[in-house]
Amino acid sequence: MTARPRLDDYRIILAYSGRVAIGLGAVYAVPLAVAALEGEWAAFVDLSIGCSASLALGAALASLMPREARPGWLHGMVATAVSWLLAMFLAAIPYRLSGHYASWLDSLFDAMSGFTTTGLTLVQDLDHLSRALNTWRHVVTFVGGQGVVVLALSFLVGGSRGGYELYVGEAKDERLFPRVAHTAKAIWKISAVYLAVGVGALWVAGLSIGLPAKEAFYHGAWVYMAAWSTGGFAPMSQNVGYYHSAVYELVCVAFFLAGSLNFALHHALMTGNRRELARNAEVISFTVTFAGLFTLAAWALAGSGTYGGIATLLRKGFYHVISAHTTTGFMTVAARQFAREWTPLALCAMILAMMAGGSACSTAGGVKGMRVAMLWLAIRNEVRALLLPSHASFRRRIHASGDRDLGDGVVKGAALVALLYVATWVLTTMAGVAAGYSPMDAAFEGASVTGNVGLSIGVTAPGMPAALKVVYLLVMWVGRLEFMAVLALGRFVLSAFGRRRP
Amino acid sequence: MSRVALAPGMAAAALLLAALVPAPAFAEDPPPSAVTDLVERAAELDGRRVALEGEAIGSPMIRDSGAWVNIADRSGALGVWMGAETARGIARFGSYGAVGDTLRVTGVFHRACAEHGGDMDVHADGTIVTAPGRPVAHPVPAGRVVAALALALVAAGAVAALAAFGQDRGPRTPPPGYPGSAKSS
Structure with missing residues (x-):
């Protein structure tokens, strides 16, 4: 679509976005139930305003669908980008009304951070937040992990044309079933199974570390939602450091590691194909890069003497490197401890881990293990081709839930996305430096924002410059959608000013 | 071992005592540090006695040999390891519905506590309530x-x-x- 869009194009895009808003309105039922259960009526009213606004606006937009709609590729992509922005505005309403955010910008920042499963936060006085609003923060990140559009696809869009474009626009391209709506529902079923197991495990872990039963349940539910979504939000200002427990940390690791795996891999394991775990290129890629980066970080930390014993070094080093690599963002140290206590080499290992990220078609962010594996195999294939006689040929394949051809087009696509990630990280780092932060602080926070991680070195705070908040917000959005949907939106906006269609 | 073990109902008495009697036993205690100061000067303060004043938040987590109480001031929050009986004596913890008791804690600061998996913490040897908590409507x-x-x-x-x-x-x-x-x- 290079010509100026027609009215129907706008109507299709807005109608799909409307359906996503309706889905969001339905999800508000969860924190509303908590507010009613806990008698948090001020929070109930704030949440009900957000819920009603989502349903009303969603229904109004959804009714715009033209009678003879012909949704195409660009409609789906643009609708996804627009849907995420719309969801951000609608989810931020109770944040702003709660009084825990200094401005609308801070509220929008946290909503985008939640949906993109980043986990950076500008909330104030988190330790006194209502249970209902804490539930909403974590539900937002849980929904964002599975995909805002996946939610709508599962229950609202059905099998109609345009569903696949929306799905791919949200950076998910695995189809577990021929129909994309079935795939979306399968993603929710996988998440629901883990939800039950995860909340139960964290509840028991919470009880074992001395939390009262009710607190243990709420914390278990919140932390599970953030862990599975590789989100990084936590109900207390100390993040996971609040619990002071190796057991709690280990249970968290189990679930955020699971969340960072491809949904297709979960599906394969749940349907009995356990061999896939050892053969999957993404799993191998993650294992190799994690082992290398953890070794590097541990070596750097050992040299600094910050952590005197091997046990403490391994616990802090392992937890934060795997939190970074899965793009979760859970922390058991204060943000400024990274700047003050960790060496530059250890921070470089963390930056690389954050940029590498988890698996494709998972809740994780970053370049993704699939692309890292593709690029590594492509380099290996090129070297191999150089060493073989010119007439020799060999198969270029990668295994991830089945063998796939590793053709030039696939490699080019992977390289393009990886390049865009690195370029975005560089620009975000420069924005941080321009705002007055040190290059290392800006690079660390930039990698966290670009990879949708959530670890902070202390840059992200309510007092940071508003312009940098806007940059971070946009980068979180772009990084989560892996550029394509946002680039499609940019092209759509530009075409709106182009020549009219004949 | 905590200098003052609080029992339920004693918070007000402790507050009164702290307000009216400048106890000589506390005369050598260092002035309270902000959590941010402890983080920023961790290497310098590691292993030294510090004082910390802030609100008890969340819940006490009683473990076998003691209890964790997290304390927040305006700059941040930090875990304090104290005796279980002392933790049980804290009447109110900060949450949505309450402002927690304000505690003044003295103890040894650890930049990366070997006993507690590398956590930054304070091992308290003295805890007093300087202001009682209150419910919030x-x-x-x-x-x-x-x-x-x-x-x-x-x-x-x-x-x-x-x-x-x-x-x-x-x-x-x-x-x-x-x-x-x-x-x-």
């Missing part, structure tokens, strides 16, 4: 309730109209993948 503004009800009616009408007149249309042919996709090309 969250009144609902009447105007906001009216706005919420009005918006709920609008939403119900809009969803009902969509359900009555809306349709899901269009063929069901998925297009091929996109660049970077493992399934495309």
Whole structure:
């Protein structure tokens, strides 16, 4: 679509976005139930305003669908980008009304951070937040992990044309079933199974570390939602450091590691194909890069003497490197401890881990293990081709839930996305430096924002410059959608000013 | 071992004592540090006696040999390891419905505590309540309730109209993948 869009194009895009808003309105039922259960009526009213606004606006937009709609590729992509922005505005309403955010910008920042499963936060006085609003923060990140559009696809869009474009626009391209709506529902079923197991495990872990039963349940539910979504939000200002427990940390690791795996891999394991775990290129890629980066970080930390014993070094080093690599963002140290206590080499290992990220078609962010594996195999294939006689040929394949051809087009696509990630990280780092932060602080926070991680070195705070908040917000959005949907939106906006269609 | 073990109901007495009697036993205690100061000067203060003053937040977590109480001041929050009986004596912890007791804790600061898995913490040897906590009410503004009800009616009408007149249309042919996709090309 290079010509100026027609009215129907706008109507299709807005109608799909409307359906996503309706889905969001339905999800508000969860924190509303908590507010009613806990008698948090001020929070109930704030949440009900957000819920009603989502349903009303969603229904109004959804009714715009033209009678003879012909949704195409660009409609789906643009609708996804627009849907995420719309969801951000609608989810931020109770944040702003709660009084825990200094401005609308801070509220929008946290909503985008939640949906993109980043986990950076500008909330104030988190330790006194209502249970209902804490539930909403974590539900937002849980929904964002599975995909805002996946939610709508599962229950609202059905099998109609345009569903696949929306799905791919949200950076998910695995189809577990021929129909994309079935795939979306399968993603929710996988998440629901883990939800039950995860909340139960964290509840028991919470009880074992001395939390009262009710607190243990709420914390278990919140932390599970953030862990599975590789989100990084936590109900207390100390993040996971609040619990002071190796057991709690280990249970968290189990679930955020699971969340960072491809949904297709979960599906394969749940349907009995356990061999896939050892053969999957993404799993191998993650294992190799994690082992290398953890070794590097541990070596750097050992040299600094910050952590005197091997046990403490391994616990802090392992937890934060795997939190970074899965793009979760859970922390058991204060943000400024990274700047003050960790060496530059250890921070470089963390930056690389954050940029590498988890698996494709998972809740994780970053370049993704699939692309890292593709690029590594492509380099290996090129070297191999150089060493073989010119007439020799060999198969270029990668295994991830089945063998796939590793053709030039696939490699080019992977390289393009990886390049865009690195370029975005560089620009975000420069924005941080321009705002007055040190290059290392800006690079660390930039990698966290670009990879949708959530670890902070202390840059992200309510007092940071508003312009940098806007940059971070946009980068979180772009990084989560892996550029394509946002680039499609940019092209759509530009075409709106182009020549009219004949 | 904590210098003052608080029992339920003793918080007010402890507050009164702290306010009226400048106890000589505390004369050598260092002035309270902000949590931020402890983080920023961790290497310098590691292993030294410090004082910390802030609100008890969340819940006490009683373990076998002691208890964790997290304390927050305006700059941040930090875990304090103290005796279980001392923790049980803290009457109120900060949450949505309450401001927790304000504690003044003295003890040894650890930059990366070997006993507790490398956590930054303070091992308390003295804890007093300097201000009791209090419940916090969250009144609902009447105007906001009216706005919420009005918006709920609008939403119900809009969803009902969509359900009555809306349709899901269009063929069901998925297009091929996109660049970077493992399934495309």
